[in-house]
């Protein structure tokens with residue numbers, strides 16, 4: 001942290017055995033839950049409203065507002081999204097492995113605020129260690145009576161199931177996640193209804209929140225929503241866990257005060273990214289997961305602020321920043337991202353299914369030096385068919401936003417590095433060499 | 437006659453009971469079947485179908501959607517090399533080339549001795565340790581060619597038997613306490629141990 005803001009979700013991560021119940025209790029664990037249970041559920045919701053906590057799963061929707069949309073019903077559910085598969089995103093992975101009790105305490109607090117009696121944590125299946133630690137933490141929380149009937153002697157009861165995924169990026173999309181949790185293929189559901197808060201799991205009203213979102217709740221309850229809102233600026237309150245990767249000296253996770261920290265800080269500060277690897281020049285960076293349009297060095301002084309990044313034509317998305325240096329081939333980078341979408345499209349919508357594989361083939365051809373000059377127009381034309389106008393935010397033509405996100409990287413690469421495409425065509429090979 | 441062992445059938449029934457609707461247990465039961473057999477056999481899918489109230493075809497149709505569920509045999513060790521953006525920028529394709537050479541198989545293939553299956557993975561959320569590799573969903577990285585060779589030796593010699601159980605064994609901690617979704621208490625005492633909790637092969641067979 002370089003602004004003096006306290007660490008919130010990572011405050012225990014550096015402590016040895018931070019995942020155990022003993023260590024959690026020794027560092028104030030479950031105190032926030034006790035405090036929450038002594039408050040009325042509305043009072044807990046009020047604190048979260050005051051905190052202006054934005055969802056950390058990618059869309060940045062205010063948590064308090066989402067909660068207020070939960071339809072009244074005898075049966076309601078809370079599902080915590082730990083499917084984390086957006087390329088270059090690895091923050092939830094850290095939280096489930098290093099502080100699983102914080103995830104669980106946050107889940108219980110959210111369930112209490114919402115008066116939900118059945119919750120699920122959907123954890124990405126590839127996180128074997130994370131699943132073991134979450135399940136152990138869940139068992140320990142039951143034994144502590146932080147879960148189950150009459151939690152800590154109150155009249156609130158909650159059952160929590162740790163549910164393993166089985167490997168499919170699309171299951172991170174909340175309606176696909178619910179389908180998967182119902183034991184089906186992870187096909188996103190047709191909207192409307194736009195929010196599972198109206199119709200969700202088994203048709204019942206359901207709140208879906210990200211792992212990091214709920215991990216903030218114990219701190220918010222203990223310190224008050226105003227203390228959280230005092231950090232950051234504007235609508236981007238609090239701290240956020242950023243994942244930095246690519247051609248940088250010190251890749252890793254950094255919990256940073258929103259808005260007041262800039263991309264330059266993250267990439268260059270010696271206590272954070274430490275600069276581009278080997279002192280090379282920065283070519284471009286992806287500010288918020290591979291669905292986000294790229295930025296060049298001219299955007300380095302932008303703050304880590306949801307609105308500011310949005311206004312500049314991209315998004316903070318999943319909080320993952322990927323650094324490309326001068327030796328990175330932009331065509332190859334965009335090709336690899338396109339290949340990812342092509343592999344992970346669930347196949348329900350034609351523009352997404354066909355478009356992604358088309359684009360991938362053309363990009364592979366250009367990168368391999370077999371492209372034609374007209375391929376650039378062809379690429380942009382295909383992008384336009386998937387997301388008309390290729391604008392940001394993209395127009396919605398498909399069941400979920402995976403499809404319209406596909407053009408982001410190609411459109412960025414063409415816009416910023418058109419010459420590089422042309423050199424691939426003229427040279428009949430990648431001008432950067434076969435490497436990265 | 438069920439294909440799942442008695443212990444695993446009991447585990448399966450307990451898993452089904454924690455969900456409000458039994459079909460929700462479909463994927464956890466597929467993981468359980470893989471923990472027993474290393475992959476998802478036709479017979480196991482029939483058991484899963486019966487336990488969750490769907491047809492075997494629905495189990496297969498669902499399982500085939502998911503990368504981690506293997507409806508064909510795989511090796512004891514499934515090696516997944518991530519080549520997505522962060523790992524690619526860290527040399528993942530060069531590593532993958534070396535891995536193919538070292539194991540003598542291409543992506544999607546299994547070595548003749550049944551020890552290794554090679555996969556090319558999408559981002560595994562280990563991008564800070566690029567290039568990142570998982571073996572049976574346990575993380576290794578950053579890895580270079582030498583690092584990978586050492587890893588293969590350790591896997592072959594059994595030095596990593598605890599960290600990396602045989603393919604299919606995922607979560608070795610079993611749900612031991614709690615309410616059942618329908619309100620009845622799930623007994624805490626008499627649960628069979630988690631698959632894989634007792635040594636490499638999990639004692640489930």
Ligand SMILES: Cc1cc2nc3c(=O)[nH]c(=O)nc-3n(C[C@H](O)[C@H](O)[C@H](O)COP(=O)(O)O)c2cc1C
Pocket residue numbers: 054055056057058059060061063066081082083084085086169170171172173174175208209210211213214400401402
């Ligand atoms: C293609 C796609 C993938 C997504 N993947 C994830 C994910 O891995 N984890 C996550 O929390 N949200 C993911 N989301 C966003 C979820 O749909 C949902 O908005 C989020 O879980 C809500 O939590 P929040 O409000 O706390 O952010 C994804 C969305 C899309 C369209």
Ligand code: SF4
Pocket residue numbers: 170187188344345346347348349350352353398399400401402403404
């Ligand atoms: S946009 Fe793509 S991933 Fe989303 S539902 Fe349609 S085909 Fe599936």
Ligand code: FES
Pocket residue numbers: 087088089518519520521522523524558559560561562563566568
């Ligand atoms: S890109 Fe390889 S683990 Fe994320």
